[in-house]
Amino acid sequence: MIEAVLPGDVDDPAAPSGGNVYDRRVCARLDVRETAIPGTWPRPDAHARAELADTLAAFPDDTTVLLDGLVACGVPEIVVPEAGRLRLAVLVHLALADETGLEPSLAAELDRKEREVLRAASAVIATSPAAARQLERHHGLGKVHVVTPGVDPAPLARGTDGVSRLLCVASVTPRKGHDLLVEALAAVDDLSWHCVCVGPLRDTVHTERIRELISHHGLGDRVELTGPLTGKPLDEAYATADLFVLPSRAETYGMVVTEALARGIPVLASAVPDALGDGGLLVPPGALTSELRRWLTDGEHRDDLRAKARRRRAELSTWDETARAMNEVLATLRA
Template sequence: MSGIVFAIPGDIDAPTGGYGYDRRLLREWHEAGIEARHIALPGSFPFPTEADLATTERLLAATAPDDVLLVDGLAFGAFPEALAARFADRLVALVHHPLAMETGLKPEAADTLRRSERLALARARTIVASSPTTRATLETEFGVPASEIVVAAPGCDPAPRASGSRGGAPLRLLAVGSLIPRKGYGDLVEAAAAIADRAWTLTIAGSPDHAPETAAQLRSVIARDGLADRIVLAGAVGPDKLAQLYDEADLFVMPSLYEGYGMVLTEALARGLPIVTTLSGAGAEALPDAAALKVPPGDAAALAKALARLIDAPAERRQRADAAWAAAGDLPRWSETARIVAEACLRDRASARNAARGFREKPMQDQRAREQD
């Protein structure tokens, strides 16, 4: 029976949505008895050196001939066509969002990534997209036939409802995601400055290491606008601290310019938080309108207006929080995500049936966990 070799570049424990998705697939497969293992590719992707490409080819070649090679899109989109062609009969690409669509890339770098990703995707046996938005982009802009794409949206764990701030404390706003240009935190700080006359604090939880210049600029703007005592850049936080931040929050905000999905939105929804978000990806589009205010990406004025509206209207915040909590019970679970990806990877019918069997009991277990919360 075929096994899954999940090739992921860099540090799989890095606190980002993409790595979190990857880690969760491996965990779910292990719990379901699916044969799967992780191999670490060089961390230089999506701009690998020739030496790192040689290392990547050597690592893939060392796998068993009947193993399925599931490659995270951070590396896959930068594969030279010859490398993808060598393993084409067993390559599956996992695409969170196309590499060329990362905000802040120089035009020549974006063009290079767009060409390499188009050529590599043409060699994949199957492509897994993490959202319908990504699937549509792959079809329209990268020429991938719809029949070759499987959508496996991120799952979400049941979680306790957020407690929020208590007493007369300022409203606590929370944003989660690495400090990179695509996350739109510059717009968020501009919006926050425009409503500085309201009582609020903002915590942004996300690593500054992926784009140090962006992080430094953000700190500078916060200081310039006199918001250093109200906006906390918490850095990368572990699961326990992140759960605490969600529990203490009154309002969740996502100002991203583009997202393949936006997993933090479902995490916020699962905790019954009212949300202000940009319409920047499938996650935002799928949010119930009753739970979230949605504004155009890159529009700081609209973001400020939406935040002010909910800060000023406690009754509306409660209504939207109740709508979020009501919708949380219908969120997809990670067991379903992992089952979809496993079945997309495993080539023979017996392997696919075994994958489905391994996940059969998971939905009921997840429901019981939800009821206990």
């Protein structure tokens, strides 16, 4: 039996995230026993720390344990002492210090703690080739395994008018770049468009900043912050989208990009080379304006991006393939 230790909010519909979706899809396909531990990971309080310590201590020697990196990487004093007797595989969705907006001293502390945990683990797993290479270089690791996310099959999006309805699916945090998107949209406010931004609004300070920016540019009736959507409402948001936009400053993979591509939606994005492939336009963060204007004014360009999205759609892997790849990694620890 494989033990999986996950964040406590893994199934919280108010807190959807790529990491949570990945954990849920993969664990549902593996022979694992899950333990979800609530806490403000990667900086948990004393109660969460004690629950994690007790959980790991209760596992018999030589147990294979799949640890979500958000839970594991900030508490080496709990995880590392167990590494000598447990077969620990740490799944890194995002390097802790890569979260945008951290104070430099906190980023350095989280980076140090993550390095200590990953060097002690029996296996380290990243969700993209680029993320694996970065972890190997930055933390001085040996081989980091790559298990890329799958995607659920989906029907082709019908869109709205083929041009003007833009969709962004991302938590409203500094790393996701909603401020960059609003500034770019303000620069094309002479054209017809409406942008729907779907995602949790838990960072209330940053969310208020984005609302103020929208108001400052007079875009209150054109940029919509819906909060988190799941199930049919999220499916409908994708189904009516003409263009998917993700302005992130940093990503390890970008699962929402493949969710858009699975529906044949053209994509304009930053920081997601592995997810996007040749399926859309990859631009530097903050360089959206000219490409948005081109999308909104050039029909031949739109046709080209739609064709690219549909070709990439045919190449996407499934969650069953992801689970098989994860099982192969974990099997090396049990051998």
